[in-house]
Amino acid sequence: MIGKIAEAITATPLFGATITILAYWIGLKASRKLKLAVFNPYLIAVMLIVGLLAVSGVPYSVYANGGDFIGMFLTPVTTILAVSIYRQREIVKSHFLPILIGTLVGSIVSVIAVVSLSAAFGITEELKYSLIPKSVTTPIAVAISDSLGGIRSLTVTALIITGVLGNIMAPLLAKLFRVKSRIATGVAIGTASHVIGTSKAMEMGEDIGAMSGIALSFSGIITAIFVSFAF
Amino acid sequence: METLSELIIIALLSLSGSAIAAVLPFAFPPAVISLFLLLILLLSGAIKEEGLEASSGFFIKYMALFFVPSGVEIIEYTDLLASSWIHILAISAISLVITFLAAAKAVEITERIMRRRENA
Structure with missing residues (x-):
């Protein structure tokens, strides 16, 4: 029965x-x-x-x-991200250039780092494609992984590892690299470790958290564009 | 009724993203195209932010829920995970540090140049 x-x-x-x-x-x-x-x-x-x-x-x-x-x-949730970007438009306007350049450099460096490390460790193409978008926000990362031919679940796994490490290490990295600017700290956290890192950024200060939140949207979009041209 | 019309807008935008992605000459994530479309509609004032309150509140608040199945799929890749976990961990950690450094310094350099321009 x-x-x-x-x-x-x-x-x-x-x-x-x-x-x-x-x-x-x-x-x-x-x-x-x-x-x-x-x-x-x-x-x-x-x-x-x-x-x-x-x-x-x-x-x-x-x-x-x-x-x-x-x-x-997945797709509707990613679409809705536009609303959170729209809500942050005032802060984006006042710091547009530092945010744009920080997320642009960070996103491109992230992709290059993953590709070079993948070659150094000799991992499979499939795994490499799964890891490429691992620094960006989950909905966009999964969408990029899909379009590259990566494996969603591996992308998500690497993404969580990156986020959790970013969350734990953010204050340490800021100190180690002598990052004095609060905008730079926020942008770096959001670009390197998406939402999970951003929760730590918010603990470090409301302004750092806001920057991190904006940076994760920017870096998601930039990574999607960069990857579609580079691969 | 309101919620229903919001869902229709989002569903139609999502489908439009897929349609546009299908005819683009390069591979691009359909969902990011949908995001662009909605952002354009919001910035142009064609859609009011308040007009998406119910659905955006729900989807943003519980965003992670929708990725749970993608995470569970890892159960199908336990062999790959067993053989490559150290690589996944190392690549994630090293690239995290490099990315953090690059983004932070790029912002600081930009700020320094902007400050110098202002003073000059």
Whole structure:
């Protein structure tokens, strides 16, 4: 009987969709208690679902029937980023040149660094393409990875590693490289470590957080443009 | 009703991005084209920011939710992860530091040049 029930539940895409939303909700609740960059709602949700699939033996493809439905919103979510860019237009106007040049140089250097390191370590082309957009905001990174022929999940993995490291190391890097300008600090954090780094930037100061937030949108767009011409 | 019309606008913009990407002579992420289209519509005043309040609030607040399935897919690549995790970690860490340095110095140099111009 239990087998019959399990079969009925997993037969519908609602199964994958529901556990995705449920796991994310648990992640949101849990991350409020565990105030560490590593325990963000996203990571908790992914680990819960991976754990559930591994323990229950439900194949990934069954989960993906519903998971893909949630993932379908990738494009609308990216589109909506335009609203947050639009909201920051006043700050962008007052510091346009430093933001533009900082994110332009940072994004291009990031792509070149990943390509050179990939060659140095001798990793596969597929993995290289997955890692190229790993410094930019998730929706844009996944879109770039798709258009290059990378693997979404590896892009997301590298992106989280980068974000978490950026979050932990940002104050240290600013000190190490003697970055005095608060605009430079914010732009560097947003360009190098997207949203996860930006949460640290906000702790370092509202102005640094705002710059980081703008830089992550700019670097996402610049990386998309640069990559489409370079590859 | 309001929310519904917002969703229609966003869905149509998303589809337009895919349509434009299909005819571009180079590969470009369709979603970023949709983003550009919406940004142009907002900047030109054709769409008011308030006109997208419900959907932008929801999508931005719960953005990470929509990427959970992409993350779960890692379960299909455990072999690749087992053999390459050290490379992924090293490349992520090293390029993070280089990118941080490049962006920070680029901003500082730009600011210095701008200040010198102002003083001159």
